[in-house]
Amino acid sequence: MKQFTIITLFLSSFILLMPSANAQIGTRFPSEKKVVKDPVTGTMLTFLTSKPMGDSKIYQTHNQWTSDGQWLIFRSNRVKGEAMAVNEQTGDIVQVTEGGYTGMLNVARNSMKLYFFRKPPNDSNAENKNNKRRQSTVMQVVEVDLAKLFADSKAGKLKKANVYQRICGTTPPEMGAGGDMALDGDENWAYFRVSKDEARRHLAxxxxxxxxxxxxxxGAGPGGIAAMNVHTGDIKYVVSVPFQIGHIQTNPWVAGEIIFCWETGGKSPQRTWTVISDGSGLRPLYPESEYEWVTHEAVISKDEVAMAIMGHRKVQGNDTSGTAVSGANPGQEAAWGPSGTREKPTGLAIVNLRTREMRIAGQTKSGSGLWHVSGSPDGRWAVGDDFSRGIYLIDRQTDEMMLLSTGHKTTAADHPHPTMSPDGTKIQIQSAMLSEDNRSLNICIIPVPEDWLKRTYNNPKEATE
Structure with a gap:
């Protein structure tokens, strides 16, 4: 009997120590932090996660770090359907949602808050309970108080989820809200896409x-953007356009400034757009030609948006029409038109929202060209990845470019999607370098080289001149 009791107690203790499949918000997971030397460049890489748990970073159009600079929010399957935070210094991992989320995670820059979309529980809305079509188009905007959550999690005094999570409001079913969500620079409004039917109602x-x-x-239209006030739950309509809207992002430094794209799954006739939150000022951000393949735009400073003008396609033989292309990279189908070749300027481009001037910050000398891009808010650095998963850093003052890190495996489940930290000292990526299956991703931090950080310039360029 004693032996049975001991075994039972051991198993009970083991079960208590295991992360639950339905773990509550604030549940902590042990550090997986590892420092690894890049096998090619020698850069010291800090992996904040290192197990195959379905990790992925937030898209590079959005903020990654909490406002105190200590935590990064990311997606993970440690608890299926829930988001996680990892402390950059300690490596501690904490669950930061309960009840799931959908679409983009929005980490506030000026407060310790997290915002996201969530589908209401099946029994939470009597009007939609027996109407699956309507229920699927109703969304809640949820706010998480991260400061309170982290404090209680550390103290081991967790409370119920509604102590940390607040429903800001629910979207009307007729709007068909969904997709990307973006938090305004004033942190008062959350912008989101609406259905074609709703967009059509607001078109001329x-x-x-x-x-x-x-x-x-x-790419077929129409598309539209609406917004919810995260304090009152009030809804307002922003704009409708005659095409399909893809990623929506905001300018974190200028309230009411929205950047969005025409989504086709590849080259668009006019990829990048901007509009003010009252619906005014709608215009192409960077007017492009048929031979320019513009993609993966990201707001990087108060006045600037970085984007990739792709140079990943090769003209075939002596063809001069620009329509026949070949190569190993995605997007080689002739149906995309003459775009994406290096017959015209390509590379990591930066557009000034005020002057509308565009400059090419840098380009790889061979291969695909840069693909996903970011930059530091102070205007010193730009960063991009390529199809081989290499990470390139550009000094915008000197135009010098270096391969900062590589070895992140072309077999990875996704691209690295580099994002520069708010202080411009490091870059976050997602990497399969440590994965045994060559696909699963982990959260990784790459430092800007110390000697680059110490650089001084006799005639520094103004980032927003």
Whole structure:
């Protein structure tokens, strides 16, 4: 009997120590932090996660760090459907949602808050309970008080989820809200996409709708953006356009300034757009030509947006039309048109929102060109990845460019998606360098080299001149 009791107690203790599949918000997980030397460049990489747990970073259009600079928020399957935070110094991992989330995670820059979309529980809305179509289009905007959560988690005094999570409001079913969500620079409004039906209701009657573009049969309109006040739950409509809207992001330094894209799954006739939150000022951010393949725009400073003008396609033989292309990288189908070759300027481009000037900050000498891009708010650095998963750092003052890190495996489940930290001293990526299956990703920090950080300039360029 004693032996049975001992075994039972041991098993009970073991179960208590295991992370629950339905773990509550604030549950802590042990550090997985590892420092690894890049096998090619010698850069010391800090892996904040190192196990194959379905990790991935927030998209590079959005903030990654909490306002105190101590935590990074990321997606993970440690608890399926829930988001995690990892402390950059200690490596501690904490669950920061309970009840799930959908779409983009929005980490506030000026407060210790997290915002996201969530589908309401099945029994939470009597009007939609027996109407699956409507229920799928109703979304809640949820706020998480991270400061309170981290403090209680550390103290081991966790409370119920509603102590940390607050429902800001619920979208009307007829809006068909969903997709990306973006927190305004004033942290008062959350912007989101609406259904085609809702977008059509706000278009002028004589508006000509765009058709699908490219071999992926995407891009047809209309599309629209609406917003919710995160304090009152009030809804306002922003704008409708005659094409499919993709990523929505905001300018964190200028309230009411929205950046969004025409989504086709590849080259767009006009990829980048900007609008003010009252619906005014709608215009192309960077007017592009048919031979320019513009993609992966990201706001990097108060006045600037970085983007990739792709140079990943090769003209075939002696063809001069620019329509025949070949190569190993994605997007080689001739149906995309003459875009993406290096017959015209390509590279990591930076557009000034005020002057509308565009400059090429840098470009790889061979291969695909840069793909996902970011930069430091102070205007010193730009960073991008390429199809081989190499990470390139650019000194915008000298135009010098270096391969900062590589070895992140082309077989990885996704690209590194580099994002520069708010203080401009490091870069966050997602990497498969440590994965045994060559696919699973981990959260990784790459430092800007110390000698680059110590640089001084006789005639520094002004980032927003």
């Amino acid at each position: 009657p004589d508006t000509k709708l765009e058709e699908d573009f490219g071999p992926r049969n995407m």
